[in-house]
Amino acid sequence: MTNFRSTKELSHTAVMIMLKAGVEHAEDMGQPQCIVIVDASGVTLGEIRMTGSKLLSLDTARAKAVTAASHGIPSGMIPDSVRLAVATATGGKGTGLPGGLPIRYDGILLGGIGVGSGAPDQDVAVACAALAAVGAEPI
Amino acid sequence: MTNFRSTKELSHTAVMIMLKAGVEHAEDMGQPQCIVIVDASGVTLGEIRMTGSKLLSLDTARAKAVTAASHGIPSGMIPDSVRLAVATATGGKGTGLPGGLPIRYDGILLGGIGVGSGAPDQDVAVACAALAAVGAEPI
Amino acid sequence: MTNFRSTKELSHTAVMIMLKAGVEHAEDMGQPQCIVIVDASGVTLGEIRMTGSKLLSLDTARAKAVTAASHGIPSGMIPDSVRLAVATATGGKGTGLPGGLPIRYDGILLGGIGVGSGAPDQDVAVACAALAAVGAEPI
Amino acid sequence: MTNFRSTKELSHTAVMIMLKAGVEHAEDMGQPQCIVIVDASGVTLGEIRMTGSKLLSLDTARAKAVTAASHGIPSGMIPDSVRLAVATATGGKGTGLPGGLPIRYDGILLGGIGVGSGAPDQDVAVACAALAAVGAEPI
Numbered sequence: 001m002t003n004f005r006s007t008k009e010l011s012h013t014a015v016m017i018m019l020k021a022g023v024e025h026a027e028d029m030g031q032p033q034c035i036v037i038v039d040a041s042g043v044t045l046g047e048i049r050m051t052g053s054k055l056l057s058l059d060t061a062r063a064k065a066v067t068a069a070s071h072g073i074p075s076g077m078i079p080d081s082v083r084l085a086v087a088t089a090t091g092g093k094g095t096g097l098p099g100g101l102p103i104r105y106d107g108i109l110l111g112g113i114g115v116g117s118g119a120p121d122q123d124v125a126v127a128c129a130a131l132a133a134v135g136a137e138p139i
Numbered sequence: 140m141t142n143f144r145s146t147k148e149l150s151h152t153a154v155m156i157m158l159k160a161g162v163e164h165a166e167d168m169g170q171p172q173c174i175v176i177v178d179a180s181g182v183t184l185g186e187i188r189m190t191g192s193k194l195l196s197l198d199t200a201r202a203k204a205v206t207a208a209s210h211g212i213p214s215g216m217i218p219d220s221v222r223l224a225v226a227t228a229t230g231g232k233g234t235g236l237p238g239g240l241p242i243r244y245d246g247i248l249l250g251g252i253g254v255g256s257g258a259p260d261q262d263v264a265v266a267c268a269a270l271a272a273v274g275a276e277p278i
Numbered sequence: 279m280t281n282f283r284s285t286k287e288l289s290h291t292a293v294m295i296m297l298k299a300g301v302e303h304a305e306d307m308g309q310p311q312c313i314v315i316v317d318a319s320g321v322t323l324g325e326i327r328m329t330g331s332k333l334l335s336l337d338t339a340r341a342k343a344v345t346a347a348s349h350g351i352p353s354g355m356i357p358d359s360v361r362l363a364v365a366t367a368t369g370g371k372g373t374g375l376p377g378g379l380p381i382r383y384d385g386i387l388l389g390g391i392g393v394g395s396g397a398p399d400q401d402v403a404v405a406c407a408a409l410a411a412v413g414a415e416p417i
Numbered sequence: 418m419t420n421f422r423s424t425k426e427l428s429h430t431a432v433m434i435m436l437k438a439g440v441e442h443a444e445d446m447g448q449p450q451c452i453v454i455v456d457a458s459g460v461t462l463g464e465i466r467m468t469g470s471k472l473l474s475l476d477t478a479r480a481k482a483v484t485a486a487s488h489g490i491p492s493g494m495i496p497d498s499v500r501l502a503v504a505t506a507t508g509g510k511g512t513g514l515p516g517g518l519p520i521r522y523d524g525i526l527l528g529g530i531g532v533g534s535g536a537p538d539q540d541v542a543v544a545c546a547a548l549a550a551v552g553a554e555p556i
Binding site for chain 3: 468471472473474476477480481500501504505508509512513514
């Protein structure tokens, strides 16, 4: 392998567009959400806690985003059999709660988005809306 | 949505009344308790660790209070299916242990109260007594 | 004092406007920034880490925001004589680094905004631009 | 030395009286305060964050209380020469900020009270009022 590889990364322009699209989708469905976007290293790029969302969902949304960025799969697809072991061994950063989606472009895993406060399908729908707004690969 | 929304908050006068009422109810039932009151952002407004209560219950009472303030429901109503996932993803701040109640007035979620050291019904009874003492909405 | 006090809070609409205005001001000056907005209890409402900003500035921006929300003054105005003591006693949450401004409306302290990655005057300028965008009281 | 020594401890009745007296003194002087009371092991027995007090002062008040309970002297008497070393080596629990007083009765060190949000003399005055309310030894 070459020493220095070309890759891609999310710009803050993309992060702002994703937050805005997520918020608008959440407003349209009438379910306030917490939305967290992390880079491929699991470090926060942007987040918003909507008025009326659940306070603790900022934490669960972050865990969902980090899990999706780490594993490259929706957080809800972490197998039941290892969820507790992963959650405890990662200090809570890894979770099987649904609502986290990987962010991919050109086949490259760029990070993850996690959404929390609604029902699982609402959380996933907001994450999908954010991915679509920047032309990231759908799940 | 408007930029600046009108809302309400608990005063320290209310917090002192709630602590006093909770302590008296706990004394009356002969079960020392830990009582924690948090605001709508989950930050402590007041707490008391009664003589003879369990040391660790100060932590569980805080988690119960934060959970109720976050979700707007009694902590014991967190669904069994997500309790462990929520607990790990929030660093232990979210809990399904009963004894945490939301504090509401005029339909506004102002925070939460968590009580721990007794049996579940004793914990809930102390929290209810504290809510009643300030005219907060009963559960 | 009455048990339940009327107050105001920042909506997520305001937080999104502040983040957008801050990012645009930072782009205009050619200095990428980390921007964090917290509520009156110091809990994050929104944040953005701009492309090219310093990684650690997300932490310093949060500390600046929390300090301004706590003390109701610009973080840079914490007296030199107590900066280190406040920083250590608060686990790093309190800081004297400039770039944190209180968010006030109608004379009510609603939270704080912290900006970090640039020179002090650049950080403060971005925070001011964000305050102006929502009609919060200028410093 | 005998294996099991007689000692004294603060009851929650005393803690409630101290919190109440501290709050009333703070109200009288028109300076909202954060007040924390800890036992001889530095573990919280009770605390109150008054409306309008500084958010971060809950942390500094706790550090002041723990320092006074540990050293048996007012927190402000920690020598300048070791303040930073003590603060960092204790993870911020030890502080030289004034406003922490030891709680003594019959010559026994029972814990500490820490007060923060006002000027140093205001913080100390509230702590003194709380000590006096339960007949603890004055400083």
